[in-house]
Amino acid sequence: MKLAKHVKFRKEKFGGVLFETRSEKVYTLNPTATAVVREIQGGAPEPEIPRRLKERFRDDGGAIEREAAAFIAELRRKGLVED
């Protein structure tokens, strides 16, 4: 999985932004979403990303893991990532 061809990511103080340049839509990302995008850019396999974030953020309750999984699904639904 990688960011779709016309999707650009930039890190920001609050997290990051995704800019879909064909539709010129901007998505602002919170720190969890930003971490997901960094993992995608780093080439992490999709199923591993929520688990990696769970470990990195010491997410005992699993909230971040669920948030990351939901975010990946949202990225797919909006066409912001491709295989």
Add this chain to the structure above:
Amino acid sequence: MTTPAAIGSGDLGAPLYIAWQVTNECNLACLHCIEESGPGKAFPDELSDEEVFRVLEQAMDLEVPYLSFSGGEPMVHPRFFDMVEYVCGRNGELKIETNGHYLGPENCARLKRLGAKAVQVSLDGASRETFNRMRVRGDFDRTVEGIRNLRAAGVPIEINFSPTCFNAHEIGAAVDLAAGLGAYSFYTGRTMYTGNAVKTWHRMAPTDAQYDEFFEVLHRKTEEYRGRMRVHFHEMGLLEELRYRLHHPAALLIVLPNGLVKLINALPFVCGDLRRQTLGEIWARFQRAWQDPRVAKFVEDLAEDPRRTATLHQWVYL
């Protein structure tokens, strides 16, 4: 993900979009040109090549993800392809906004090879008669041929349409033509009373009734082409748009050919000069500039006198 409204452009470390008018020179002299471009209309103080590439370097260093080159006609700039190569070579997404008269097969292949994201072509009419009337010195057939060349080269195509009293009735046919030519996006809105349009308004401005029908057709076409071509348009007037922008400035800088940076095209206010300040410094001033009381006053004065847009080229330095 958070909603776009949750975080404003003031929270961003740099602009997301730079719309750069690379020259005011143009091979055409269109009736409605908001920049008053035309043959021999290059500004006497346009940025030098060295200055242009210094600004591009700053933009890429700031990771500005998206730029557009317009004019005038950007493809008449002697370093046009070098500029395209630089931006695309540094992974920037670049859109070219052109009148389509320099889109021969070789240039289209070059744009494809360099990696231009899209080329937006102005197609103000679905017939030779209306297009050529609007685009003085322009040629409908040459423009359509240029669009076909883009498609053959595999460059994504956007079409832009400016309505007038003599072409508004062709909007449906123009959308169909754009789709037939392979465009992925069609954009239009209300033609603005500024630039050349101030002098030609009496023989060009659509009536309210024409606009009503124009937008009605566009609503239908939006549905007809959903999933195949994006038909989008600004139905709201300039005043509503500017009132919204007062509170929600877009993360967009407008760069003029001489390096001055405007808040937005539809206001006369300048918030920086790329000969004197870096792009980063100007971005830091941008948000404050929107809060200047003169900006809000100008917008509200438009409510009283919409024709104040005639003065957009009398720049006001904030």
